[in-house]
Amino acid sequence: MSQTPDTTPAPDATPDATLAGYRASIDNIDAALIHLLAERFKCTKRVGELKATYSLPPADPNREAQQIARLRALAENAHLDPAFAEKFLAFIIQEVIRHHEAIART
């Protein structure tokens, strides 16, 4: 039997048991996020290599504007703060640029 607490608190659950249940869900979601991010960076690595091979411009302001608009709309639908979604994309793109600079140096 697994020792992992269930997510849904029982009606008579103590605050500690309820907290443990929420944290188990957060841990599951975080594992999924990490694996999706790993896959995303595999894609952007391929993009970086393609751009380097064909001397395509590293930045594409139109593409980035489309991504921001799309993520803000998705966030709104999912009841996530659109401003946070935009900050999140900027955070990821910052890391992608760091990777692309590393590819360019090799």
Next chain:
Amino acid sequence: MSQTPDTTPAPDATPDATLAGYRASIDNIDAALIHLLAERFKCTKRVGELKATYSLPPADPNREAQQIARLRALAENAHLDPAFAEKFLAFIIQEVIRHHEAIART
């Protein structure tokens, strides 16, 4: 028929078609990330409300240390930079604290 390009580039694909395929994958992954983040903030909102109701301490350094160690290990397995995984968690927690402060003010 969908106009969305396939992810795997055909052997004779032009660089533009290959790039469009990678970008379609990135967009799919971003949609999944946004929805998982929305779900994660639902969990941390419940945690914030629980902590407020039972006057539990808002920060828990032990829990945070466990999360960092776990996410670094998951990242390593997924070939994602563990330092990035740690930065990512810090970025998310910063937003969670902002939400909890907003709950505390209401």
